[in-house]
Amino acid sequence: MGESDNNARTLSIPESTVLRLPVYQRILVNFERRGLNTISSADLGRLSGENAASVRRDLSRLGSFGTRGTGYNVATLIRQIDRVFATDQPHGVVLVGAGNLGRALVQSNNFFGHGTQLVAVFDADPALIGGELGGCTVLADEHLEAEVRTASVHLAVLTVPVSVAQGVAERLVTAGVRYILNFAPTTLHVGAKVTVRYVDLSIELQALSFYERDDAARHSGTSIGTAGITNAARSPKHRTHRSSAQPR
Amino acid sequence: MGESDNNARTLSIPESTVLRLPVYQRILVNFERRGLNTISSADLGRLSGENAASVRRDLSRLGSFGTRGTGYNVATLIRQIDRVFATDQPHGVVLVGAGNLGRALVQSNNFFGHGTQLVAVFDADPALIGGELGGCTVLADEHLEAEVRTASVHLAVLTVPVSVAQGVAERLVTAGVRYILNFAPTTLHVGAKVTVRYVDLSIELQALSFYERDDAARHSGTSIGTAGITNAARSPKHRTHRSSAQPR
DNA sequence: TAGATTGTTAATCGATTAACAATC
DNA sequence: TAGATTGTTAATCGATTAACAATC
Numbered sequence: 001m002g003e004s005d006n007n008a009r010t011l012s013i014p015e016s017t018v019l020r021l022p023v024y025q026r027i028l029v030n031f032e033r034r035g036l037n038t039i040s041s042a043d044l045g046r047l048s049g050e051n052a053a054s055v056r057r058d059l060s061r062l063g064s065f066g067t068r069g070t071g072y073n074v075a076t077l078i079r080q081i082d083r084v085f086a087t088d089q090p091h092g093v094v095l096v097g098a099g100n101l102g103r104a105l106v107q108s109n110n111f112f113g114h115g116t117q118l119v120a121v122f123d124a125d126p127a128l129i130g131g132e133l134g135g136c137t138v139l140a141d142e143h144l145e146a147e148v149r150t151a152s153v154h155l156a157v158l159t160v161p162v163s164v165a166q167g168v169a170e171r172l173v174t175a176g177v178r179y180i181l182n183f184a185p186t187t188l189h190v191g192a193k194v195t196v197r198y199v200d201l202s203i204e205l206q207a208l209s210f211y212e213r214d215d216a217a218r219h220s221g222t223s224i225g226t227a228g229i230t231n232a233a234r235s236p237k238h239r240t241h242r243s244s245a246q247p248r
Numbered sequence: 249m250g251e252s253d254n255n256a257r258t259l260s261i262p263e264s265t266v267l268r269l270p271v272y273q274r275i276l277v278n279f280e281r282r283g284l285n286t287i288s289s290a291d292l293g294r295l296s297g298e299n300a301a302s303v304r305r306d307l308s309r310l311g312s313f314g315t316r317g318t319g320y321n322v323a324t325l326i327r328q329i330d331r332v333f334a335t336d337q338p339h340g341v342v343l344v345g346a347g348n349l350g351r352a353l354v355q356s357n358n359f360f361g362h363g364t365q366l367v368a369v370f371d372a373d374p375a376l377i378g379g380e381l382g383g384c385t386v387l388a389d390e391h392l393e394a395e396v397r398t399a400s401v402h403l404a405v406l407t408v409p410v411s412v413a414q415g416v417a418e419r420l421v422t423a424g425v426r427y428i429l430n431f432a433p434t435t436l437h438v439g440a441k442v443t444v445r446y447v448d449l450s451i452e453l454q455a456l457s458f459y460e461r462d463d464a465a466r467h468s469g470t471s472i473g474t475a476g477i478t479n480a481a482r483s484p485k486h487r488t489h490r491s492s493a494q495p496r
Numbered sequence: 497t498a499g500a501t502t503g504t505t506a507a508t509c510g511a512t513t514a515a516c517a518a519t520c
Numbered sequence: 521t522a523g524a525t526t527g528t529t530a531a532t533c534g535a536t537t538a539a540c541a542a543t544c
Contacts, residue, residue, distance in 0.1 A: 052525095059527095064527070069526075
C-alpha cells in the first residue's frame with residue numbers, strides 16, 4: 001500500500017492482529033534483553049506459535065519496517081508496537097472488585113501498563129476497603145461514580161460477583177465509562193455506545209475438556225453415537241484471543 | 249445431514265460453537281430456575297449477545313431439538329449441552345500454582361465442574377503447601393509427577409510464574425498430561441501431541457484500550473498520521489472466546 | 497387457518513497461509 | 521552474484537448472518 005502510510009498514527013488493524021501484537025512484543029523485549037538486534041518472521045513465528053506468513057502480515061500493518069534478506073530490527077519493532085498501544089500516553093482504568101481475581105490481575109504486574117494505568121480500586125467488602133492494591137487505596141463502592149467522573153475514566157475492569165455485575169456496569173456507564181472488561185460470567189446489557197469485552201475463564205477449561213473427550217473418541221473409534229467425526233471441529237492453530245463487543 | 253445423527257454422541261462441533269454453548273447453558277439454567285419451559289433463538293440471542301441465526305446454527309449442531317413455531321424446550325437443551333461436555337463423567341484436572349489466580353479460579357465455584365473435576369493442587373511455596381484449596385490439600389511441587397501418574401490425569405491448569413512455566417509444563421507432559429490451560433504469559437514449547445490453550449489476561453485490556461484510542465481518533469478526526477481509518481478493524485460482534493493449540 | 501419460529505441455504509466477510517516476486 | 525527474507529498476492533478456509541421454506 002501507499003508510501004503515504006509511512007508515518008500513520010492510527011492504521012486499520014484487524015482484531016486478530018491487535019491480539020497478537022502483545023505476544024510479539026513480549027518476545028521482542030526478551031530478544032532485546034539478550035542483546036539480539038534482529039529477528040526474522042520465521043523465528044518470531046516459532047516463538048509465538050504463529051505461522052511466519054501471519055507474522056509478516058501482522059507486522060506489515062505497522063508499516064514497512066523489515067529488511068529483506070535480514071529480518072526486522074528488534075528495537076524498531078518494539079517502538080512501533082508501543083506506538084500502536086500508545087504506551088507513553090496510558091489511559092486510566094478503574095478496577096471494581098478487589099477479590100482474588102482483582103488482586104491476581106494487579107499483582108501479576110503485567111495486566112495494567114502497556115497503554116493503561118490503574119487509577120482507582122473499589123470494593124464493597126469492609127474488610128478490603130482502606131487496604132492497598134497496585135498503589136491505590138481500595139475505596140468503598142459508593143465513591144465509584146464520583147471518582148470515575150472526576151478522573152474522567154473511560155475504561156473499567158469488572159471483577160465482581162455475577163449478582164452485582166449488571167448494577168455496577170450501569171453505574172459505571174452513567175458515570176462515563178465506555179469500555180468494560182468484564183470477568184463476571186454474565187452478559188451485560190448496557191447501551192450500544194459502550195463496548196464490553198468478555199473474559200469467561202470457565203469456558204476455557206470446558207473447551208479444553210471437550211477436546212480431550214473429542215480426541216479420545218476419535219482416536220479410540222469410541223464414537224458412541226453414529227456421526228462421522230470430522231477434523232473440522234479442531235483447528236490446531238494459533239494463539240487466538242477472544243474478542244467481543246456489546247450484546248444487542 | 250442424515251437422520252442417523254439423531255443420537256450421535258460426538259458430533260463435529262466447530263470451536264466457535266463449543267465456546268458459546270457454555271454461555272447458552274448459563275442462560276438456560278437461569279430460565280429453568282425461573283420456571284420457564286421454552287426459549288426462542290431470538291431470546292437466547294438477546295440474552296447472550298449473539299445473532300439469532302447463530303444461536304440456531306449452534307444449537308442445530310446438537311441435533312434437531314427445537315419446535316418450529318414454539319422454540320426450544322429449556323430442559324432438553326440443558327440436557328443436550330451437558331451431554332456435549334459430558335458433565336456426568338468429569339475429567340480429572342490438576343492445578344499447578346495456588347497463588348492469587350489459582351485461588352481465584354477455584355473459589356469462583358464456576359471454573360471447575362461442567363465436565364472437569366479438580367483432583368490435585370500443587371505449589372512450590374512452603375507457606376501454601378498443606379493448606380486447603382477446592383477440597384484438595386495443596387501439595388509440594390515435587391509430588392507432581394507421582395500424583396499425575398497415579399491419578400492418570402491428562403488435563404492441567406497452569407497458574408505459575410512465567411519463569412517456571414516451561415519447566416512445569418515439561419514435567420506435566422512427561423507425567424502424562426496432554427492438555428494444558430496456560431495462564432502464564434509465555435509460549436510453551438511442548439510436543440505436538442500436547443494441546444496448549446493460552447489465556448493471556450493482559451492482552452484483553454490492551455485490546456480494549458487500543459479500541460478506546462482507535463475510536464477516539466476516528467470520531468474526533470484526530471488521525472495524527474495520514475492513513476485512512478476504516479471500520480474494518482472493528483467488528484462489534486459477539487462474545488468470542490479465545491482458542492489456540494500448540495505452537496509449532 | 498394465521499402466526500411464529502425453526503433449520504438450512506447461500507451470500508458475505510474476515511482470517512489464515514502457501515507461494516513468490518522484490519530486494520537486501 | 522548467491523542466499524536469505526520481506527511484503528503481498530491469491531487461494532482457501534471457517535465463521536457470521538440474512539433470508540426463507542418447512543412446519544409446528
